Amino acid sequence: MCTAADGPPHAVADPVELEALLDEPLPEDGSDLTGLLDHLAQDVLPLGIRFDHPRCFAFVPTTGNYPAVLADLLSTAHLSxxxxxxxxxxxxRVELTALNWLKELLGLPGHWGGLFVSGGSVANLTALAAARDHHLGGDLTGARLYCSTQAHPSIARAVHLLGLGRDQLIALDPDAGQRLDPRGLAARIDADLAAGLRPFAVVATVGTTSTGAVDPVTDLARLCRRYGLWLHVDGAHGAAFALSDRGHALRDALGRADSLTFDPHKWLFQPYETGCVLVRDPELLRATFRMSRHHLDTGYLHPAEARHDEVNLDDLGPQQSRGLRALKVWLSLKTFGAAAFRRAVDHGLHLSDHAAARITAHPDLDLASSPGLGILTFRCRPPGSPADPPAVDRLQQSVSDAVRATGQALLLTTRVHGRTVLRMCTINPATTTADIDAVLELVVRTGREAEQKPR
Known part of the structure; x- marks a missing residue:
């Protein structure tokens, strides 16, 4: 049987080749479906990153799972x-149940609510829209929202879509651990208040994309209460840490937020298009998004208004026609049980610890950041390699390119403290310590080969 590990973790085609393969006139007559499916499966869909490959360490890889695939098929067939x-x-009702299960997994109080969305970007946008309306009403003058420079770019995009200017997003430099510093944040809020501005929200990140850093959520929650600000936690990747024994303390911290982004398509191993937004007070979502607030001059949608204890999830977010994303989570949890997902999260943490130990012990490798929620960064420094920072940065990119060219692994770069580093995300349940060891040896070998080439 063919598995993800049988092929390379990444394949790409030249744009001209793909245009020749796929760009054609509108077909007036039909073709054989079986042949078309074979064409897509063999020639088109494999061209990209195979995120479920056990040696794919790029971005935040996801494995998906077979019940979730069947759930997508079933919900699509029923036009749910x-x-x-x-x-x-x-x-x-399936979505409400799946939301309740996620709240239990994350340790959130039962009165929290929310809905499934496409991913973390829309979840962040949805939560911050509620924060904007709750704190600012219709007046955005002087509004200020705060995060660190390590926050996800979707925060800046949400600010733009919510009608705020780029200058109204204050992205503060992180501390030495790449976390949002509460003292620096408080100083900036005080300065903005003194200048007559209107701070309204803070975004904390649990699991930054570069290093997996966790902002001090509890301290930030206290600060937000003191100033009367909304605290949104972007836990798209890292909130799943709360499933593990090591992450149990995070459960209390998450419960102190006003809203939370969580992406089951990351560390809950769901297919893409499975994000989630959860809020302390679901009525604030309804105040922003309820259909009756946005009705125009037609009664077309009035028959669908909720009555008595009915729930209309399209009153809680920006979409009206919504796919049944929750069925993937529901069927996965019913099939495997929560304990399997807890073990899988623990496995990812164990792999990053193992990688960090191997890197620390190897003379050619330097750890750039400690393991953070299944993510770590490091540099390749072969004997005799140049010491000047630009040359070291170029070497990391060369190593990443060379590893990818072998077809054996996918290891990309990021920037930490202004320096180029190799980045590894180890959350795939199919990845083994042997995979980690083999890829690190591949890094060392390609690094030495790169240094032997004439400059």
């Missing part, structure tokens, strides 16, 4: 829409 209760009461 968990929007209005009238349209999809069964799908809506």
């Amino acid at each position: 829409v968990p929007g209005a209760w009238l349209v999809g009461s069964g799908p809506t």
